[in-house]
Amino acid sequence: MSFSLNAWFESEKTGQWGASPVHTNTLDVLFYRKISAEHAAERLLSDVNLRDSTQENAWGFWNLLFHAAASLPDHVDVLVQLILAIRQAEASPEGPNKLTQSLWSSWDDAHSFYYTWRTLDSSKSDLSSDNLTGADRWINFTSFSAKLVQQGDEMFMRECGIQAFFDIRDALETTLFSHANTLLPHSITSAEECLTTDIEAAACWIIHGGSKLQSVSNESFGSGWSRGLSRKTEFWDGEPGFSTDRWHFWAQRLETLAKEEFMSERAKEPVTKAVKLIEEVARAPIWSIAKEPCASI
Structure with a gap:
């Protein structure tokens, strides 16, 4: 919307x-x-x-x-x-x-x-004047940020790309139960909607900024992020940060999540596109990744 x-x-x-x-x-x-x-x-x-x-x-x-x-x-x-x-x-x-x-x-x-x-607590929330939900704004802002990473210089990757990693990791490497534990008792959203929205946001990072993100090295983010990049998760205990194996796992994870009953129809299309982009970038010659046009949803 x-x-x-x-x-x-x-x-x-x-x-x-x-x-x-x-x-x-x-x-x-x-x-x-x-x-x-x-x-x-x-x-x-x-x-x-x-x-x-x-x-x-x-x-x-x-x-x-x-x-x-x-x-x-x-x-x-x-x-x-x-x-x-x-x-x-x-x-x-x-x-x-x-x-x-x-x-x-x-x-x-x-x-x-x-x-x-x-x-947000549902008892304190009002419908915005533009009828956009918080989830809508989160998805829109993420897509915009991914385009900044894709089209910007190394500073955009350093400042925004690191957050892309955390957003993708937290969406694809946590369970529905974990998401439920982050919500208030009277939250405006359910764990299912929250996870679905985060998965869609992760897909937007990949669709609009994936070719740049898949070519970046963890050293680009500086030593200050080493602990965050190396933290183990519910689904990953391999190499820290962005890695070829992790991108392959993320593609598999997206395919699995797309089949879950709680996933909305709206989220399934970008998830499918994200999987294809990961696979396309993985097959592309290294020299061409930076020149690859960004997909859109």
Whole structure:
């Protein structure tokens, strides 16, 4: 599900994400293809760097952009191009590129925010104005993040790719019982829906970023992640982190999960595509993996 552009921008006039009118207006004209991603980046960098509360403005902008990515899946490609343009832009004479400086911490905060949909208490939840569920936003944000990894440079892999590993691992290497133990007694979701959604999110990481993820070495993430990469799970006690054997296991696991009764019909299609992509990348010559086009769902 997605939110119409007009309705989304109307809802953002309340400024709940702390973004300035310049931020909202820039996204508006970008979404309607009135300016390029490069031009939009120039406008945003100028606004953020010239104002006093640069860090606060940067935080507000990224919240707005990530909210758009989670709400408007039909427009994530242009958002990815905008982020790449911001990353490539020169620092202004007034100071460094404040937007890029706060990108990684803001993305990490957004990932954590959308992940928590499963822990909400049903007695305290209200239907959002755009009729999107927390699961919808989690899937949309994951697909967007995977495209950043696929199209971005090594920093996107270092900062976002490590989370892709944890999301895929936690979805494919845990049981339904384990998922049930993470939920509140009055959670808005069941263990079955939670696991199905996480499996679909794992498939989205693979579909939109899999060829890059399958070619990365664990050393790319730095020594600080060695303990997390090497942790044993309910289904895996082999090599740590990403490995050829683990990707093969994940493909088998996805095939098995697709046949489970609790799996939704919506999740089965991306799961099947993810299995095919893992197999295709595994067969591809090493030199061609980085050039392989990203599949879409």
